[in-house]
Amino acid sequence: MKLSTKGRYGIQAMFELALYYGEGPISLKTIAENEGLSEHYLEQLIAILRKADLVKSVRGAQGGYMLAAPPDKITVGDVIRTLEGSLAPADCVVEDTPFECSRAGGCPTKLVMERIRDSINKVIDSITLQDMVDDYRRLNQKSAFMYYI
Amino acid sequence: MKLSTKGRYGIQAMFELALYYGEGPISLKTIAENEGLSEHYLEQLIAILRKADLVKSVRGAQGGYMLAAPPDKITVGDVIRTLEGSLAPADCVVEDTPFECSRAGGCPTKLVMERIRDSINKVIDSITLQDMVDDYRRLNQKSAFMYYI
DNA sequence: TGAATTCCTACTATTTTACCCGGATTTCAA
DNA sequence: TTGAAATCCGGGTAAAATAGTAGGAATTCA
Numbered sequence: 001m002k003l004s005t006k007g008r009y010g011i012q013a014m015f016e017l018a019l020y021y022g023e024g025p026i027s028l029k030t031i032a033e034n035e036g037l038s039e040h041y042l043e044q045l046i047a048i049l050r051k052a053d054l055v056k057s058v059r060g061a062q063g064g065y066m067l068a069a070p071p072d073k074i075t076v077g078d079v080i081r082t083l084e085g086s087l088a089p090a091d092c093v094v095e096d097t098p099f100e101c102s103r104a105g106g107c108p109t110k111l112v113m114e115r116i117r118d119s120i121n122k123v124i125d126s127i128t129l130q131d132m133v134d135d136y137r138r139l140n141q142k143s144a145f146m147y148y149i
Numbered sequence: 150m151k152l153s154t155k156g157r158y159g160i161q162a163m164f165e166l167a168l169y170y171g172e173g174p175i176s177l178k179t180i181a182e183n184e185g186l187s188e189h190y191l192e193q194l195i196a197i198l199r200k201a202d203l204v205k206s207v208r209g210a211q212g213g214y215m216l217a218a219p220p221d222k223i224t225v226g227d228v229i230r231t232l233e234g235s236l237a238p239a240d241c242v243v244e245d246t247p248f249e250c251s252r253a254g255g256c257p258t259k260l261v262m263e264r265i266r267d268s269i270n271k272v273i274d275s276i277t278l279q280d281m282v283d284d285y286r287r288l289n290q291k292s293a294f295m296y297y298i
Numbered sequence: 299t300g301a302a303t304t305c306c307t308a309c310t311a312t313t314t315t316a317c318c319c320g321g322a323t324t325t326c327a328a
Numbered sequence: 329t330t331g332a333a334a335t336c337c338g339g340g341t342a343a344a345a346t347a348g349t350a351g352g353a354a355t356t357c358a
Contacts (some may be wrong), residue, residue: 001152001269003238003262005347011258027303036251041348047305060356061302076261089152102185108285109160112225112276113152119268120150127261136257154316176334190317196336209325210333305354313346323336328329 006083009037010045011132014079017055018071018129019136025057025064045083052082071133077124087124088117155232158186159194160281163228166204167220167278168285174206174213194232201231220282226273236273237266 012035020026028046032039046065049055056068067074080087091099093113101107161184169175177195181188195214198204205217216223229236240248242262250256 001150001156001233001236001238002240003150003265004345007150008239008258011261015257025303029303038348040350043304043306044348057304058356059304059354061300062357063303063355065304084150087150089150090157091151106285106288108164108281108288109157111284112160112273112281115272115276116152116269119272120265123264123268124261127264132257132261135260136255139255139257153314174334178334187317189319192335192337193317206335207325208323208335210331211326212324212334214335300358302357303355306352308350310349311347313344315342315344317341317343319338319340321337324334326331326333328331 001089003080004084005041006045007080009035009042010049010079010083011076012037013042013046014049014054014067014074014129015132015136017065017067018074018133021067021071025062025066027064030064048083049079052078054078054082067129070130072128072130074129075125076127076129076132077121079129080124086117087120089113089120093117150238152229153233154190155194156229158184158191159198159228159232160225161186162191162195163198163203163216163223163278164281164285166214166216167223167282170216170220174211174215176213179213197232198228203227203231216278219279221277221279223278224274225276225278225281226270228278229273235266236269238262238269242266 013031016031016034017026028039028042031037032042046055050057050065053068054074055065057063057065086094086096088094088098090109090113092101092107092110095117103110162180165180165183166175177188177191180186181191195204199206199214202217203223204214206212206214235243235245237243237247239258239262241250241256241259244266252259
């Protein structure tokens with residue numbers, strides 16, 4: 001039940017874009033360096049996010065990527081589901097197109113899977129990129145203050 | 150973020166044992182047939198559950214498996230975690246032995262992962278095998294009644 | 299015009315998954 | 329007492345998923 005690197009790296013990259021939201025395009029190189037990720041691999045992930053209209057790109061020199069919407073309008077759920085698909089723990093409880101097993105209605109494990117699915121969705125849909133930025137700034141308040149002195 | 154078949158089949162098998170709890174050992178063959186699973190594969194899974202003291206076995210003819218505790222004392226979480234390990238969505242938030250990444254303290258995605266982990270744990274630890282049996286019997290009440298007529 | 303950058307397709311090594319196979323051991327029942 | 333029904337056990341393996349790498353075309357700024 002691990003999230004794959006797609007989801008994880010995707011969140012990290014989107015967080016980075018949220019951190020610099022409104023300051024023009026950020027290059028993949030910058031994101032990859034800041035987060036310690038493979039630039040080439042990240043390229044594939046951000047391409048998916050771009051096609052899902054979660055990020056916009058600017059080509060050419062001094063180009064890069066930026067969020068397609070304000071950080072408080074994009075949830076962690078938007079990002080993870082775009083990169084990983086549904087977070088349903090089993091195919092029979094995938095939201096839109098569930099794979100019907102033979103037991104279908106009377107399956108007791110299906111109820112369990114639904115409850116797991118719903119609790120995950122509830123959490124990831126309630127956290128926005130802005131929330132992550134706020135958390136981050138709060139956590140790093142002290143060290144920022146130290147620098148200031 | 151799918152559960153693997155280990156977790157799923159494991160729950161199915163344990164549900165089956167819960168359904169017949171107190172009625173003597175149930176053979177792997179019966180479980181596999183009832184749930185439509187590979188007997189050989191299930192054998193491996195139930196061996197893990199046995200070593201974790203969640204099921205007891207009786208060898209020889211007319212032997213089989215039975216729950217090591219009443220169905221209301223075994224949770225879905227016990228079963229899944231025994232077969233799949235921690236359900237933490239990332240290594241850095243595994244309960245007992247987290248893998249510390251370089252960001253460690255000030256990582257904003259870690260908070261997200263912790264919240265996902267906690268919500269999954271809360272759900273799976275709150276559902277017992279007895280709950281599953283009760284749900285199942287409630288769902289099948291109508292058809293049982295029809296048979297009765 | 300050249301450097302920086304995104305865009306795109308294909309390839310690949312490694313790991314994980316989901317099993318199968320074959321045989322040893324144990325025990326009940328006829 | 330013997331055979332069938334079971335659990336127990338270790339190894340093997342094909343297919344899929346994962347986590348990238350490689351290389352180059354297209355675009356744009358300075």
